[in-house]
Amino acid sequence: MSILVNTETRLLVQGITGHEGGFHSVQMLKYGTNIVAGVTPGKGGEWVLNGKIPVFDSVQTAAEFTGANASIIFVPARFAGDAILEAADAGIKLIVCITEGIPVKEMLQIKRAISHKDIRLIGPNSPGIISPPFTKVGIIPGNITKPGNVGVVSRSGTLTYEVVYALKQADIGTSTCVGIGGDPIVGTDFIDILSHFEGDSQTDVVVMIGEIGGLEEEKAAVYVANHMTKPVIGFIAGLAAPPNKRMGHAGAIIEGGVGTAESKINALKNAGIQVAHYPEEIPELIKKL
Amino acid sequence: MRLHEYQSKEIFANHQIPVPRGRLASSPEDAKLIAEELNRPVVLKAQVLVGGRGKAGGIRLVKSPGEASDEASKILGSKIKEIPVRRLLVEEAVNIQQEIYIGMTIDRDSGSTLLIASGEGGVDVEEVARTSPEKIARVYVDPLLGLKDYQARNLAAEIELPRPLWRSFISITKGLYQSYQELDATLAEINPLVITADGRLIALDGKMIIDDNALFRHPDLVEKRDFSAEAPEEIEAQKFCLEYIKLSGDIGCLVNGAGLAMATMDIIQHNGGQPANFLDIGGGASAEKVAAALRIILQDPQVKTVLVNIFGGITRCDEVAIGIKKILDQIKTDIPFIIRLVGTNEKEGREILASANLETADTLQEAAGKAVQKSLEYAP
Numbered sequence: 001m002s003i004l005v006n007t008e009t010r011l012l013v014q015g016i017t018g019h020e021g022g023f024h025s026v027q028m029l030k031y032g033t034n035i036v037a038g039v040t041p042g043k044g045g046e047w048v049l050n051g052k053i054p055v056f057d058s059v060q061t062a063a064e065f066t067g068a069n070a071s072i073i074f075v076p077a078r079f080a081g082d083a084i085l086e087a088a089d090a091g092i093k094l095i096v097c098i099t100e101g102i103p104v105k106e107m108l109q110i111k112r113a114i115s116h117k118d119i120r121l122i123g124p125n126s127p128g129i130i131s132p133p134f135t136k137v138g139i140i141p142g143n144i145t146k147p148g149n150v151g152v153v154s155r156s157g158t159l160t161y162e163v164v165y166a167l168k169q170a171d172i173g174t175s176t177c178v179g180i181g182g183d184p185i186v187g188t189d190f191i192d193i194l195s196h197f198e199g200d201s202q203t204d205v206v207v208m209i210g211e212i213g214g215l216e217e218e219k220a221a222v223y224v225a226n227h228m229t230k231p232v233i234g235f236i237a238g239l240a241a242p243p244n245k246r247m248g249h250a251g252a253i254i255e256g257g258v259g260t261a262e263s264k265i266n267a268l269k270n271a272g273i274q275v276a277h278y279p280e281e282i283p284e285l286i287k288k289l
Numbered sequence: 290m291r292l293h294e295y296q297s298k299e300i301f302a303n304h305q306i307p308v309p310r311g312r313l314a315s316s317p318e319d320a321k322l323i324a325e326e327l328n329r330p331v332v333l334k335a336q337v338l339v340g341g342r343g344k345a346g347g348i349r350l351v352k353s354p355g356e357a358s359d360e361a362s363k364i365l366g367s368k369i370k371e372i373p374v375r376r377l378l379v380e381e382a383v384n385i386q387q388e389i390y391i392g393m394t395i396d397r398d399s400g401s402t403l404l405i406a407s408g409e410g411g412v413d414v415e416e417v418a419r420t421s422p423e424k425i426a427r428v429y430v431d432p433l434l435g436l437k438d439y440q441a442r443n444l445a446a447e448i449e450l451p452r453p454l455w456r457s458f459i460s461i462t463k464g465l466y467q468s469y470q471e472l473d474a475t476l477a478e479i480n481p482l483v484i485t486a487d488g489r490l491i492a493l494d495g496k497m498i499i500d501d502n503a504l505f506r507h508p509d510l511v512e513k514r515d516f517s518a519e520a521p522e523e524i525e526a527q528k529f530c531l532e533y534i535k536l537s538g539d540i541g542c543l544v545n546g547a548g549l550a551m552a553t554m555d556i557i558q559h560n561g562g563q564p565a566n567f568l569d570i571g572g573g574a575s576a577e578k579v580a581a582a583l584r585i586i587l588q589d590p591q592v593k594t595v596l597v598n599i600f601g602g603i604t605r606c607d608e609v610a611i612g613i614k615k616i617l618d619q620i621k622t623d624i625p626f627i628i629r630l631v632g633t634n635e636k637e638g639r640e641i642l643a644s645a646n647l648e649t650a651d652t653l654q655e656a657a658g659k660a661v662q663k664s665l666e667y668a669p
Contacts, residue, residue, distance in 0.1 A: 017577075023603075078505055103473055103503035104395055108432035111400050141602045141632065156548025157572075158600045162653065164598070165631065183549060184397045211548055237551035240558045241567070248532045248547025248569040250502065251397070256415045259553075266661045278556040280654050 002131035002176040002198040003151070003203070004094060004120065005070065010038040011137055012068035012092075012277040014075055014083045016048055016055060020098075021074035024139050025049055028072075031142040032134040036066040059090040062243050070094040072128065072137050077101035080124060081110055088114045088121075095187070096137050097123035104250065107185040114187075121187025125249065127157040127179035130164075140164070140177060148173015150286065153190060154209035155182050155216075156252070159237060162279045163209060170283035175203040182249030183215065186219035190220035205231050205286055208273075212238030212263055213252045216262040225271035233285050234268040236261045290499045290514060295378045297495030300472060304464035306479070307457075307491045311380030318362035323379040324354040330382040331357055335364055335374040338518035345369045350382055372518050383493060389448065390414050391462060392478030393430075393469055402430040402469070404462070408448040410481035413633065419459035436466040459492045472510075473503030502637045522585050529581040531570055538563025539593040540664050541586035543579070545570050545604045553598045556653055562661035564593045573603040579612025580619075587622060594625050595663040596656060601632030608634075610641035617645065625663040629656040 004242060011028070015021035016038025026049060029035055044057030056062035059071065071087040073080055073096065080099035087095045102124050122129060128138010132147040139157075144165040150172055154160040157179060164174050178193050180186050180218040189264055190208060197203045206228075210217035217236065224232050241247050243254040254260050268275050276282045292300075298308045308328060309398050312318040313336070324331045335347030342348060347369045359380065364374050383643050389413035396403035406426045406599045409417055418425050428440040442463040442630050445455045457516035461482065466527045469477035476498040483493050516524050526533035532547065536554070544550035554564040566589065586595055599609050609630060617626075629650045630638040642649055650656035 077502065101502045103500050103506075104475060105432070105470070105473060105500065105503070108400055108402070110397065112432050139602065144632070154548070156546065158323025158544075158602065159548030159552050161600050161602055161632070162549055162552070184395065185400060209548070211551060216397075231294055235381075235552075237548050237555060240554040240564055242534075242536065245534050247534065247551050247567055252547060252551070277559050278654055278657075279552060280652055 003193070003200050004122070004178065005129050005131050005135045005137050005157065007034070007134055009064065009070050009094070009135060009137065010034055010036045010068045012039060012059065012066065012071045012220065013270065014039045014059065014071055014073045014087065016040060016053065017043050017046070018074055024046070024074065027139070027142070029260060030137055031136045031157065033136055034176070036068050037062040059086045063090045063092060068092065070137060071096070073097040073099055073120070075099060081106040084110055084121065088117060088119050094123045095119065096126065096128050097121065097187070098126060098128060098139060099123075100125040100182075102178065102183070104184055111185055111187060116176065123181040123183075123186060124176065125183040126181035126186070127160060128173070129176060129178050131176040132174055136289050138179065140179070142169060145177065146173040149175055149202060149204040151200065151203040151206045152177040152209070153193040153206065153250070154179050155211050156209060156237065157182070158187050159279065160209060163207060163235070163282055166280045167283050167286075170287065172283050172286055175200060182251050184251040189222045190216050194223060194228060194232070196219060198230055203230065205289060207233050207235070207282055210236045211233065211249070212241050212247065212254050212261050213249070213253050213259040215258065218267040221267040221271035221273060224273055231281055231289050232273045234273045235279060235282060236268070236275065237265045290501055290504060290510065291338050292497040292499065292510070293333065293338065293515065294495055295336055296513070297497045298492065300468045300497065301464065301479070301492055301495055304468045305554040306461050306464040307489065309380040309383055309491060309493065310343065311378060314361060314377045314379050315365070315375060317358040317362040317365065320377060320379050321354045321358035324351070324357035327381045332380050333357065333360055333364060334378040335369055336376040336378055337369050337372045337374055338515060339370045339372055342369050355636050362536065372647070375517070383483060383491060385483045386486050387484040388481035388559050389450070389484065390478070390480050391465065391482050392476070392480065392656050393466065394476045396429065399429055401432055404428045404430060404436070404444065406444040406448050408450070410483070414480065430466070434462060435470070453488070454484065454490055458615075461490060461492070468497070472497065473500045473506060474498060475500050480527070522588060526568075526582070526585055529578055531568060531578065531582050531585070533582070533585055534567040535589070538565045538659050539591050539626060541565045541589065541592040543568050543570060543582050543586060543595065543597045545574065545599050546574065549598065549600060553596065553653070553657070556657040557596065557661060560661045562656045562657070562664055565589055570604075574609070576608050576612035576615060579609050580616040583613065583616040584620070587620060587624065593667040594627065594660050594661040597626065597628040597658060598653060599630050599632070601630065601635060605634045606630035606632060606638030607641060610638040614641060614645045615649065625662060625667060627656050627660045629653060
């Protein structure tokens with residue numbers, strides 16, 4: 001089994017008629033993901049992707065007509081917060097938000113508003129989820145992974161590709177790879193995903209890729225020490241990053257001395273987690289387990 | 290985006306927060322005129338977006354309009370921590386009895402706004418938090434409910450503010466919270482908020498940082514953006530939608546994706562070198578964008594080697610290779626390049642690089658090792 005997504009996933013794409021949404025929908029379909037609907041307000045009734053996928057005006061109607069149970073969001077940042085809430089209101093249980101640039105206060109409100117509902121929000125500013133060989137809900141290139149027993153969770157995009165690719169080169173496969181997003185406020189944190197991997201029969205080892213900013217990795221380290229039986233390999237990006245500078249991701253910033261790579265690496269090591277010095281060392285560490 | 294003190298105070302004044310009377314001056318004549326209008330001792334405050342301007346001589350107390358003019362002519366045009374002073378805030382001087390701190394920011398950990406107050410203001414609050422945490426009062430504001438009266442009242446009580454000032458303190462705290470909300474700020478603070486000798490509360494200094502992701506809602510602020518505190522190459526990079534941060538090392542880096550860009554800097558350091566910059570060209574970059582990025586890297590006189598690390602997903606390796614070749618045709622440079630292209634159209638990209646005699650690497654570790662070696666060997 002994989003985590004969060006599987007062949008039962010019936011995906012709808014919010015923003016399917018846009019440039020990004022259209023491109024990645026084609027990629028997801030090719031990979032084998034079961035896309036059942038698209039939503040673009042004002043374009044309801046159209047059919048896209050060679051006439052295969054119906055477009056609806058709202059998530060509500062799309063879900064009613066197609067039984068969609070997951071949504072992926074590609075709409076521009078100023079509308080993306082609204083899109084998340086629309087999906088949540090329509091009863092979608094898994095929402096993956098790829099969009100980068102949602103104002104952080106909007107995310108504070110959204111996170112609080114859906115916190116009492118049974119909804120899993122991944123992102124925003126996430127590359128999504130891939131579970132080789134058949135399901136991807138996101139933008140992670142399909143050809144750089146192979147099926148296997150390593151779960152990967154990360155705050156980053158291309159750095160994650162680098163890691164799953166290095167695993168594949170070393171003939172190590174991935175059970176599920178989840179990008180939780182590079183924003184300061186995201187729907188799902190490391191601990192949520194680690195607990196899923198701990199309970200997943202297909203996953204034997206977990207790779208956790210963190211970066212500077214916040215205290216998520218430190219909290220995850222405590223969780224691993226107290227609750228995980230499966231081995232975890234860590235990597236933290238940003239040892240060479242200066243303080244008080246946002247390193248590309250909105251969440252990647254050392255503020256008031258909080259969020260340094262040193263602090264995170266120490267926390268992981270104290271929890272008994274092996275920490276790789278660079279991405280390509282991760283497969284070597286896994287092989288030594 | 291950080292606002293100037295005068296901008297923050299304008300916003301505060303619009304939210305019923307008392308601020309000293311005063312105005313902005315851009316010439317000694319202006320300063321003199323404002324001092325005459327105020328008709329009492331005034332403070333001249335350099336409007337530069339750097340910390341510690343008081344210690345650097347950017348704040349002066351003067352007793353007469355003539356003195357205001359003389360001092361203003363000294364500060365205007367001078368530099369504070371490399372930033373030229375173009376404007377001064379000229380304000381009435383205030384008799385200070387006590388300095389307080391009040392500020393609010395996003396608390397990632399709790400997913401709410403954290404309000405902090407301290408009876409010891411005027412100093413670095415992070416320092417107070419480290420050395421005497423008991424002097425810091427905290428409340429967490431629910432993002433859906435907003436700030437409630439009792440929360441502001443609890444802060445007043447906890448910092449032992451005299452009871453006659455509670456009403457004013459609550460009004461100021463709520464005004465600050467409204468400013469913070471309306472402007473999509475990620476930080477708003479009054480430091481110091483002072484109790485005057487005649488028993489009033491007044492905001493002596495203000496700081497606000499606006500969420501860059503919310504600037505589309507504040508075009509008026511974007512228009513007034515002050516770039517003087519930002520590195521020119523970082524401003525140039527923004528024009529091309531590149532994320533560039535200048536660092537102190539000598540290996541220039543060009544990478545797609547923020548996490549991978551950080552990891553590339555780290556692996557250079559791991560191999561004994563130092564990165565000259567952080568640079569993320571984003572996803573799906575065109576050859577033009579790659580060329581613009583390289584131009585910015587090569588403008589840095591410290592750069593002795595360039596390391597390009599691309600993991601192609603939506604970014605196409607051949608497009609990156611075309612951009613590299615293009616810039617090397619335009620700019621004659623003997624600075625060595627080490628290029629690693631993996632992913633979409635990798636083969637086509639490598640062919641383009643081979644035709645231009647550029648050195649490539651297969652793994653990130655190999656690329657970093659080679660780049661550090663080249664940077665040590667390089668002699669201009």
